Amino acid sequence: MKFLPILLFALQAACLTNPPPTSGEVYLCMGSWSYKYHLYKDCQGFNKCTTRVYSVTLKEAIKGNKRTLCSWCKKRSNK
Ligand SMILES: [Zn+2]
Numbered sequence: 001m002k003f004l005p006i007l008l009f010a011l012q013a014a015c016l017t018n019p020p021p022t023s024g025e026v027y028l029c030m031g032s033w034s035y036k037y038h039l040y041k042d043c044q045g046f047n048k049c050t051t052r053v054y055s056v057t058l059k060e061a062i063k064g065n066k067r068t069l070c071s072w073c074k075k076r077s078n079k
Helices: 004-017 058-064 071-078
Strands: 025-029 053-057
Touching (some): 053 058
Antiparallel strands (some): 025 053
């Protein structure tokens, strides 16, 4: 059993350095006024969106597009 913590640590490290492609995906509207990213593709924030909904990684949304989390999505994820 004494190797178990090491094994768990190794697995955790592998996850951090090589995340599955579907993890951390968020949704963006590319309208010129858009400054939020969304966790849910059917968020009411997209009701007024004039472009299609783009899915990007969370990192791209924050670093690349300077987005912040939509307040509706935030509330919804806290439920
Ligand atoms: Zn939203």
